[in-house]
Amino acid sequence: MTGEFYQDEMKAILKDQGALLILLGAIIIYSLIYAYAYKMEVVREIDTVVIDLDRSSSSRQLVRMIDGTEEANISLSATSMQEAKELFYEDDQVGGIVLIPSGFEKDLLEGVQTDVSVYADGSYFLIYRQLVGAAVKSVGTFSAGVEIKRLMAEGKTYEQAMAARDPLSADLHFWFNSSSGYGSFVMPGLILIILQQTLLIGIGMIGGTSKEKNRHSFQVPVALRRGGVFPLLLGKGLSYLTIYSINCVFTMVLLHHWFDYPNRGSYLHVMALTVLFLLAVIFMGITFSVLFKKRESSILLMVFLSPIVLFLSGISWPAASIPPFLYKLAHVFPSTIMVPAYLRIRNLGVELSSVQHEYFLLLIQVGFYFATAALALYVETRRNRKLEASAKNTTDTV
């Protein structure tokens, strides 16, 4: 029986252009468009205005150092803050201003502390971060150079000078995505959210259509037999699993390969987790699909949740900073459990044992939604039988 229901559901999906667009087209189009927009990964060479009030060889050296960083590009110069701000407003591409005060070199030679200022555009977060990073790096290096020269002039060796300059030095190592690529950061998790949301909406759409067309009538006799609802549920579930296996290969294998997204884990582990995730989403989708009376209801009621579910999964905003009650509530969505575990496998390359907590949670979720989906289908087929019976009665009397 499962086979027949499988074929039936597959036919219903494949014949339905609208559902196909969501279940197969959307994931491919969405993921390609997003991946393309983030293709450059990092913001490089941000146009920067320099106000060099000192015009000395030291100040020029500092300007060259800032210009030499990957993040900043000193493209304009101004003689006053007023002029620099005008340049900034005129040109959309200018991300910030660097100000070197007059007397800069003199202070350096006299051993007086001198201040360099960076004004970075805070209205765009990434621009701000990159530009301040570039300024911190260059000014830090420049300042260190000055200090070491001074210390060596006092007769210290280079090593002694280094130690005296920075007795306690942070030796920073970035593990995983060390270049802070935006696409590598956001895409792997975003793909999971797109998979989940299109699947939920698509299943809801097929469910709504069945209800509009009363397509279920032939399922009634089987589904209402003892245990008969399970072949129906499995048949439906497997058909979505088939389609989403294709989607997963496209997004999790091909797209990762094309755009060079992190891929440290083994595909076996990825698969073990993904199958559970898909099953949980599918059974959740089937559970909710009986609530939709019309085929467009699922879109109207669920689309707006996508960005919210995304942030609830902890992809960018740390889960620990989400109010605990809301984060617990978010566990109704498989993505909340799946995303952190999946990202650790793909980014850190961990073994399944390191995600066992999430693995068990997903298992529980699959079991729970399997039960609710079976119940939902049973209740619905009973209602369909009643509808059918009353329809028969009216035709009989007519």
Add this chain to the structure above:
Amino acid sequence: MNQKEQTGFFRRNPFFRVLFREIDRMSSSFIYLFITLLGPLIAFILLLAIFNEGVPRNLSVALVDQDNSALSRKMGMWIDAAPEAEITMRLPNLAEAYQRMETGHVDAVVVIPEETEKNILKGVQQQIPVFINNSNILKGGYLQKGIYKTLATMSGGIKVQVAMKHGLSEKQALAKAQPVRLHQHVLFNPFGNYAYFLLTALLPLMVVVFTLLSTVYAVGTEVRDGTGPEWLEHSGGSIIVGVAGKLLPYTLLFSVLATVMNVILFVQMGTPLRGEFMLIVLGELLLILAYQFLGILLVAVTSNLRLSLSLGSAYSMMALTFSGLTFPQFAMPVIAKAFTWLFPFTYWVKLFISQAIRGEAAVLGVRYLAIIPLFVLLSVALFPRLKRILQNEKFWGKV
């Protein structure tokens, strides 16, 4: 038409006839209530709740203290005191700490090697290895900032102490410790925090999503159900009057929503308002109108409710990415860059930044404002096609 209905201005005027017809339709089903009121409010509440904390605080750090000295304990305390970081576990070695990172329990590891204190006292430079999980660049960035600053402050403190021991004044010692100081100024950053920054885009995005979907639904159902002729009959055969009467209730509802949003943004969150508030309000009205008319355009082009809804949701959601707020426009590849101008939302974000956050001259804001009506015109050009679809039976019933 019934003679009785023809009494009174409101019942005779085509515009009001369409308007009242629409209000009747809206009150007939839960879906309308959801997409105009409940949905947007739920979205607002959830988003505000998620980002309630403003800045990520106390991200988990593991400390591997192999020195066990007064200095290393102090270092641990200082890192723990940094707002970004919290030492959640102390472990004997890096391998174990790495395991905790693999299971997702810590985001960074700080290792204080043996003899750290001894080396410092001897005047030998001591490296403090810090390992940060940067797969989430937002968390990684905050952790880097917090830990680096703490260690640099400690290092600077040690230097100043040493210099003062050698008889320098505090000022001289400071100048010696750091010849060039960098002052970081944030231009226009109202909050310095990522959450508020995101909310100023996410709340209007929700307005846009629901505006577009509700328009597509309101117009698309007429095509699906074949009620187009009845609609046009109410408007006296004019598609312009028909559209105007139909859209007005939604325009009003979403303007109210935009007002709620303004109260949240400017009163509750304290977003600065440095430019012309009227331009922002006008921008919001135009934004709502633009997305309403784009909804009509979608139905006119596809003549299919569900396809319009699918395309509409994709189009409205993508506006966030292509507004350039999260990942800047100029860093996108050429085609994506061109693509960004196809979303009214992009102009709105620019207007908002220009007038609310930067406080630029009004003229600069008007630049962006002036483009939004073009989307309305584009849609009006398709009105004749919409009328044909509404009247022609072969377009109906598509689901």
